[in-house]
Amino acid sequence: MMNEPPPPTAVPQYADFDFELDNNAQRLPLVLCLDNSRSMEGRPIQALNEALREWTRELHDDVSLSYSVEVAVITFGDQSVTAYRGAEPLYPGMNLSPFVPAHAFTAPTLAANGVTLMTEAVELAMQIVAARKTELRKLGLQYYRPQICLVTDGLPTDGTGHYTTTWQRIVPVLAEEQRSRRFRLYAIGVGGITERGQAVLRAFAPTYNAQLQGFPFRELLQMMSASAAAEQKGEGEEAFEKIFHQFRTQRPAWEA
Amino acid sequence: MGRGGASARAGGEWRTHGVSVEGYRHRRTGVPCQDAWHSAQFRTGSGDRIVVLAVADGAGSRPRSQEGAQLAVRLATEHFGREAAQLRVPAGEAVHGLLHSAFQSVCREFLVAVEQTGAPAQDFATTLTVVVITPDWLGHLSVGDGLVIVRAGTDEDGIPLFHLLPQAAAASEYSNETVFLTSRDAGRWVRTDCVDDPGIDAVVLSTDGLTQAALTRFQTPNASFLAAVLGPLETSAKDPDTEEADLAELLRSDRLSAVNADDKTLLRAVRV
Numbered sequence: 001m002m003n004e005p006p007p008p009t010a011v012p013q014y015a016d017f018d019f020e021l022d023n024n025a026q027r028l029p030l031v032l033c034l035d036n037s038r039s040m041e042g043r044p045i046q047a048l049n050e051a052l053r054e055w056t057r058e059l060h061d062d063v064s065l066s067y068s069v070e071v072a073v074i075t076f077g078d079q080s081v082t083a084y085r086g087a088e089p090l091y092p093g094m095n096l097s098p099f100v101p102a103h104a105f106t107a108p109t110l111a112a113n114g115v116t117l118m119t120e121a122v123e124l125a126m127q128i129v130a131a132r133k134t135e136l137r138k139l140g141l142q143y144y145r146p147q148i149c150l151v152t153d154g155l156p157t158d159g160t161g162h163y164t165t166t167w168q169r170i171v172p173v174l175a176e177e178q179r180s181r182r183f184r185l186y187a188i189g190v191g192g193i194t195e196r197g198q199a200v201l202r203a204f205a206p207t208y209n210a211q212l213q214g215f216p217f218r219e220l221l222q223m224m225s226a227s228a229a230a231e232q233k234g235e236g237e238e239a240f241e242k243i244f245h246q247f248r249t250q251r252p253a254w255e256a
Numbered sequence: 257m258g259r260g261g262a263s264a265r266a267g268g269e270w271r272t273h274g275v276s277v278e279g280y281r282h283r284r285t286g287v288p289c290q291d292a293w294h295s296a297q298f299r300t301g302s303g304d305r306i307v308v309l310a311v312a313d314g315a316g317s318r319p320r321s322q323e324g325a326q327l328a329v330r331l332a333t334e335h336f337g338r339e340a341a342q343l344r345v346p347a348g349e350a351v352h353g354l355l356h357s358a359f360q361s362v363c364r365e366f367l368v369a370v371e372q373t374g375a376p377a378q379d380f381a382t383t384l385t386v387v388v389i390t391p392d393w394l395g396h397l398s399v400g401d402g403l404v405i406v407r408a409g410t411d412e413d414g415i416p417l418f419h420l421l422p423q424a425a426a427a428s429e430y431s432n433e434t435v436f437l438t439s440r441d442a443g444r445w446v447r448t449d450c451v452d453d454p455g456i457d458a459v460v461l462s463t464d465g466l467t468q469a470a471l472t473r474f475q476t477p478n479a480s481f482l483a484a485v486l487g488p489l490e491t492s493a494k495d496p497d498t499e500e501a502d503l504a505e506l507l508r509s510d511r512l513s514a515v516n517a518d519d520k521t522l523l524r525a526v527r528v
Contacts, residue, residue: 014484014506024468025515026431063510064280064517133429140473142431181430232281232517234316234432 025067028144028228029099029132031125032221035152036077040112044153044191044215051217052107059102059225066103068144069228072128073098073107076121076152078114079159083124099132118156119167122174122204125150129183144231146183149224151217153191156200171203184208184227184240190215207241210248223247268457270297270307270389273489273496274523275503279465280513290314290322291463291521292382294329298341300390307389308337311402311521313463315381315436320373324380327369328362328437332386335361340388340395347393351450355388355397359446366437381436385461389525394451394459398424399442401434403470405477406451407458407486416458418477421449431464432518457527458486465518466507489526 032052036045060066073084083090083098087106090098100106129146136143158164178185187205189198190212201209212220223243230239274293282289291313298306310332314321336358345354362384370380383400396404404421411417424447427435435445460482462470469481485506488499506512507520 014502014509024473026468063513067514068517140475142467143429144432145430229281229284229517231432232279233285233287234518236317239317 024141026142026144026232027136028065028069028231029072029129029136029146030069030224030228031072031074031129031146031148032224033074033076033121033125033148033150034110035116035118035154036075036110036112037116037154037157038077038113039116039154039191040077042112045110045112047215048217049107049109051221052110054218055221055225056102056105056107058222059105062225062229064232065225065228067101068232069102069225070099070132071102071105072100072132074121074125074128075108075110076117077112080114081117081121081124083128084108097132097135098128115159115161116152116154116157117159118150118152118154118200119164119170122148122150122170126173126177126183144228145181147186147224147227147231148183149186149188149220150201150204151188151190151220152197152201153189153193153215155194155197167200168203174204175206178205178207186210186224186227186244188212188220190217208244210244212248219247268527269305270525271489271528272307272309272523272525273500274309274311274521275500275507276463276519276521277504277507279516279518279520280508281517282519283508288322289519290316290325290382291465291519292322292325292329293461293521293523294333295523295525296333296337298337300341300344302344304344304391306337306340307525308333308340309387309389309459309461309523309525310336311385311461311463311523313383313400313402313465313519313521316432316518318379318381320375320379321381324366324370324382324437327366327380328382328384331362331365332358332384335359335365336386336388336395336397340390344390344392347450347452351393351395352448355386355395355448355450356446359386359397359399363437363442370438377438378436381438383434383463384437385463387459387461387525389456389459392452394453394456396421396447396449396451398447399435399437399439399445400424401426401464401467403460403462403464403467405460405470405482406453406456407460407482408453408455416479416483418479418482420471420475420477421451422447431467434464459525460486461521461523463519463521465516465520466512466522468515469512485522486524486526489524490528
């Protein structure tokens with residue numbers, strides 16, 4: 001899936017020069033950190049899977065995002081935190097980066113089950129972003145500020161499914177990481193998330209948090225693409241806030 | 257860098273050509289190109305030719321950066337050209353002084369002009385990269401992330417060699433963040449160079465939208481791309497309008513958009 005032909009150059013006299021197209025694009029690491037615990041069972045997880053597939057098609061259609069965005073998926077549910085490399089889950093000991101260029105990305109089909117190891121998932125998201133930046137620097141590749149999108153309908157639990165306050169340990173870490181602009185964190189509460197659950201998301205992502213009715217995953221993923229496009233345009237923070245406000249108020253006018 | 261005949265540069269004439277196109281992201285949202293370029297030629301009192309080349313990249317986050325970029329390149333060719341034509345200095349420290357002096361003149365006039373609009377100067381934020389070619393030296397000044405590549409000398413097989421001039425220090429780890437002419441401490445980030453190499457026979461300036469095409473991942477010039485874009489300028493066989501359309505089409509192509517969605521400017525000069 002990594003060997004698709006590059007886009008063509010239409011001008012014959014310029015058709016012959018070579019440059020490492022697939023290896024040279026500016027990169028925008030994007031982590032989808034998704035809750036697939038038991039409470040997401042049924043229609044919610046179906047909606048998420050459908051939205052992921054549709055978003056993938058849209059990403060492929062965008063010449064620029066398809067080569068610059070690198071997608072990694074992390075799920076928390078089913079007794080564990082799992083990183084996916086495209087559609088394939090990565091297991092401990094597999095020394096592979098979960099990031100896949102968007103043009104080669106295939107969405108995993110997720111099932112809902114188990115507990116909500118949200119804290120561990122966010123920690124893993126921070127780790128893979130830091131590791132990817134290190135790799136990109138070593139490769140001499142330029143990159144934009146990464147995006148992490150946390151989506152949940154519940155409260156963080158431990159491995160037995162009981163609410164835990166361990167999430168508080170990462171609040172100061174996240175605050176420092178965001179203050180240092182190491183990534184933009186979006187924390188989105190969906191479905192029947194409680195006020196207590198939403199308070200966790202507000203603590204994690206003071207700027208970009210939202211509580212949404214239902215499971216508007218399609219709009220959520222479109223918002224991530226719009227924010228990625230804003231990065232490419234070199235927009236200031238106010239543009240990201242505007243895109244997020246439009247998303248929160250469910251007005252899909254991303255590029256207005 | 258290789259060396260050729262000094263007389264060749266002193267006696268040579270330069271053909272220049274530039275083009276700016278809106279990037280993929282701007283094209284999809286109907287936003288005009290915020291890059292600009294300008295070139296001008298001057299004569300010294302003794303009749304020597306001075307060539308000034310300038311490119312600018314208006315900040316995507318600022319509403320009037322397109323005007324800022326256009327103003328910056330016009331002021332740059334005027335001030336750098338005038339100073340270099342009026343004051344013949346030898347290669348070395350004096351060139352850095354001349355470049356800084358011209359830059360300060362550009363900044364002063366830039367700020368006066370934008371102040372008259374009543375809008376904040378930051379609304380006109382733009383990078384600026386300038387090259388001055390004189391019979392004695394090539395001067396380079398840059399604020400922001402523009403690129404300058406010169407061609408000089410050949411390898412053992414006679415293949416021309418390209419050289420990337422040192423770039424200003426990066427302002428951030430992220431590729432879409434840089435320093436602008438209007439940045440509060442822009443002076444601290446200004447990069448100047450003086451190249452004393454009579455063998456230089458081609459110069460390419462670009463905004464950062466072409467970084468991935470013009471450079472390899474190892475930050476070395478991509479000779480294949482550079483030779484391709486300089487080639488048409490070195491023969492007078494092709495109609496300039498057609499050639500400009502071809503180059504613009506290349507810069508808008510999916511191939512280049514895929515690696516960088518930003519506006520793109522290429523300003524090329526060859527000695528003929």
